[in-house]
Amino acid sequence: MALAMLAFAAGWANAQQGLTIxxxxxxxxKANLLLSRPLGEAAADRVPVLSSDLQERIHRNLRxxxxxxxxxxxxxxxxxxVPTPKAPGIDxxxxxxxxxxxxxxxxxxxxxGGSGQVNLRVYEVYSGNFLFGQEYSEAKSGNIQEIADRFxxxxxxxxxxxxxxxxxxxxxxxKEGAGKEIWISGPTGSGARRVTSAGGINTSxxxxxxxxxxxxxxxxxxxxxxxxxSLGTGRTDLYPVAGGVLIxxxxxxGGGVAATVEVNGQxxxxxxxxxxxxxxxxxxxxxxxxxxxxxxxxxxxMAFASGRQGGPxxxxxxxxxxxxxxxxxxxKYNTSPSLSPDGKLLAYSRDSSEGHxxxxxxxxxxxxxxxxxxxxxDQEPSFDPTGxxxxxxxxxxxxxxxxxxxxxxxxxxPLDTGSGEARSPDWAPAN
Amino acid sequence: MxxxxxxxxxxxxxxxxxxxxxxxxxQVSGSPELSAEERARREAEARRQAELEALxxxxxxxxxxxxxxxxxxxxxxxxxxxxxAYDSSEISPAxxxxxxxxxxxxxxxxxxRLTVEGYCDERGTPEYNMALGQRRAKSxxxxxxxxxxxxxxxxxxxYGEERPLATGQNEAAWAKNRRAEFKPN
Numbered sequence: 379m380a381l382a383m384l385a386f387a388a389g390w391a392n393a394q395q396g397l398t399i400x401x402x403x404x405x406x407x408k409a410n411l412l413l414s415r416p417l418g419e420a421a422a423d424r425v426p427v428l429s430s431d432l433q434e435r436i437h438r439n440l441r442x443x444x445x446x447x448x449x450x451x452x453x454x455x456x457x458x459x460v461p462t463p464k465a466p467g468i469d470x471x472x473x474x475x476x477x478x479x480x481x482x483x484x485x486x487x488x489x490x491g492g493s494g495q496v497n498l499r500v501y502e503v504y505s506g507n508f509l510f511g512q513e514y515s516e517a518k519s520g521n522i523q524e525i526a527d528r529f530x531x532x533x534x535x536x537x538x539x540x541x542x543x544x545x546x547x548x549x550x551x552x553k554e555g556a557g558k559e560i561w562i563s564g565p566t567g568s569g570a571r572r573v574t575s576a577g578g579i580n581t582s583x584x585x586x587x588x589x590x591x592x593x594x595x596x597x598x599x600x601x602x603x604x605x606x607x608s609l610g611t612g613r614t615d616l617y618p619v620a621g622g623v624l625i626x627x628x629x630x631x632g633g634g635v636a637a638t639v640e641v642n643g644q645x646x647x648x649x650x651x652x653x654x655x656x657x658x659x660x661x662x663x664x665x666x667x668x669x670x671x672x673x674x675x676x677x678x679x680m681a682f683a684s685g686r687q688g689g690p691x692x693x694x695x696x697x698x699x700x701x702x703x704x705x706x707x708x709x710k711y712n713t714s715p716s717l718s719p720d721g722k723l724l725a726y727s728r729d730s731s732e733g734h735x736x737x738x739x740x741x742x743x744x745x746x747x748x749x750x751x752x753x754x755x756d757q758e759p760s761f762d763p764t765g766x767x768x769x770x771x772x773x774x775x776x777x778x779x780x781x782x783x784x785x786x787x788x789x790x791x792p793l794d795t796g797s798g799e800a801r802s803p804d805w806a807p808a809n
Numbered sequence: 810m811x812x813x814x815x816x817x818x819x820x821x822x823x824x825x826x827x828x829x830x831x832x833x834x835x836q837v838s839g840s841p842e843l844s845a846e847e848r849a850r851r852e853a854e855a856r857r858q859a860e861l862e863a864l865x866x867x868x869x870x871x872x873x874x875x876x877x878x879x880x881x882x883x884x885x886x887x888x889x890x891x892x893x894a895y896d897s898s899e900i901s902p903a904x905x906x907x908x909x910x911x912x913x914x915x916x917x918x919x920x921x922r923l924t925v926e927g928y929c930d931e932r933g934t935p936e937y938n939m940a941l942g943q944r945r946a947k948s949x950x951x952x953x954x955x956x957x958x959x960x961x962x963x964x965x966x967x968y969g970e971e972r973p974l975a976t977g978q979n980e981a982a983w984a985k986n987r988r989a990e991f992k993p994n
Binding site: 556558579581582595597602622625626638640667668669670683685689690713714727729731734755757758801802 | 854896931932933934935936937939940941943944964965966967968971972
């Protein structure tokens with residue numbers, strides 16, 4: 379049953395006009411947010427035990443918003459409790475004195491069997507303005523993460539104007555024994571579940587633009603094949619390739635798949651189309667290695683890694699004209715490109731004397747910035763639908779795991795994808 | 810018979826030349842703003858890598874010599890692996906000898922087919938390594954066909970950096986993982 383949620387936003391219009399945090403601006407500052415302890419929606423209402431679980435999950439999500447500082451209760455003289463979950467009745471002064479920018483209250487009404495109704499409200503402390511609120515009528519252990527994600531998604535949208543991160547989905551390859559299967563999870567790794575059982579090695583997942591299918595590279599007993607998993611039916615199909623090679627598939631915004639295959643002895647990036655995903659036209663071929671195609675949301679710009687001028691570098695092709703431009707010049711080994719949805723930023727992995735690191739290249743100004751700092755190998759960046767977060771794989775702890783950083787290079791936070799090596803993150807596009 | 814030997818010799822020269830042109834590690838032109846200190850550092854690093862590579866090659870030659878029995882026969886000609894330099898699919902002199910033994914064994918056993926599997930060390934990124942592994946498998950296959958083995962008996966598959974033989978982040982482990990394996994079937 380779908381989660382019933384009501385949004386109440388007396389100050390919604392004001393909030394929309396007054397976006398206070400520019401997450402793409404220079405000198406990003408942190409705003410202080412305090413999540414006050416849960417209490418009854420009305421004085422007589424009981425607070426279910428579940429409320430502490432929601433608090434914990436919201437706190438965990440707040441770690442993934444580096445533009446916010448999740449204030450500890452000890453910062454507030456007199457404690458973080460509020461007498462009532464809604465204004466008037468909240469004394470904002472003690473929060474203002476502690477430099478709190480935003481106050482979140484959670485008002486509960488226990489219903490039955492440990493579940494309850496919860497109202498989450500966000501106030502701007504200095505003005506006392508109500509920014510927005512959400513009511514969930516059936517909060518229970520099975521949907522508590524979803525509630526935390528929905529609330530944080532709205533919080534990010536109201537504060538920054540960017541929406542969808544906490545409701546987005548990641549696909550990745552997770553090691554199981556000698557093989558790998560494709561898994562999907564929430565953006566912080568929550569709710570990770572395996573979606574393929576294809577056997578062999580399954581890697582390099584790529585979401586279709588509508589989020590209904592995942593293409594991946596399969597290596598089995600009979601060699602390479604293109605795998606396509608449909609999330610609606612749960613069905614996985616494998617499409618063998620004539621040339622014996624299939625590397626790094628990527629769903630095209632207009633349909634079909636781009637991947638490195640071999641056609642008549644020529645290896646390169648081809649468009650695969652039709653019900654059996656047969657190669658239809660070359661997109662990037664050369665005497666060197668051409669791999670890892672990726673596209674911006676419009677499908678007009680394709681980035682890829684190519685060894686056509688020596689060591690691998692990142693190139694971008696204008697799909698309409700076919701014109702290819704080299705993007706990276708620093709470093710001898712630049713691979714794994716990922717374009718932001720608007721095509722303005724390119725993330726890639728650069729090999730240095732200290733290992734691979736993630737860089738972000740501004741496609742307009744040409745400026746570059748290092749956003750990951752190891753140790754070990756940081757590889758395979760993937761932009762989230764907002765273009766603010768970047769997931770990547772790293773073996774900094776000895777085993778490859780997934781991490782999250784931002785275009786500003788904020789401290790990398792590990793994603794909780796469960797046990798087992800996790801690699802090749804790919805973010806589902808926003809719908 | 811002599812003309813056949815000549816033909817094979819010419820073919821070998823050609824494939825070696827092609828490997829050198831097509832698969833060798835390319836030098837990327839450096840930034841003109843590089844300081845003298847940075848240039849010196851990079852040159853020193855390149856020399857260090859070359860010395861390491863030479864050491865590795867000597868170790869492998871020595872290992873191979875140990876594996877040759879007193880009678881000079883290869884213990885398992887069909888399955889013996891060959892190894893590659895970093896970011897290269899060029900067939901090394903040591904690998905050429907191994908492939909020659911393999912071609913002889915294949916000619917002696919015409920019913921046997923081989924799957925050539927290409928592998929890489931972990932230093933690259935997975936998708937680029939998958940393509941490099943394919944090039945390694947293909948180089949070995951092409952060399953064997955030049956030695957007279959029918960291409961129809963040889964299939965290639967790349968595993969990239971999957972299934973490493975040796976774990977560890979050092980040149981000794983990486984050198985073992987930059988390989989082609991041969992599976993009779």
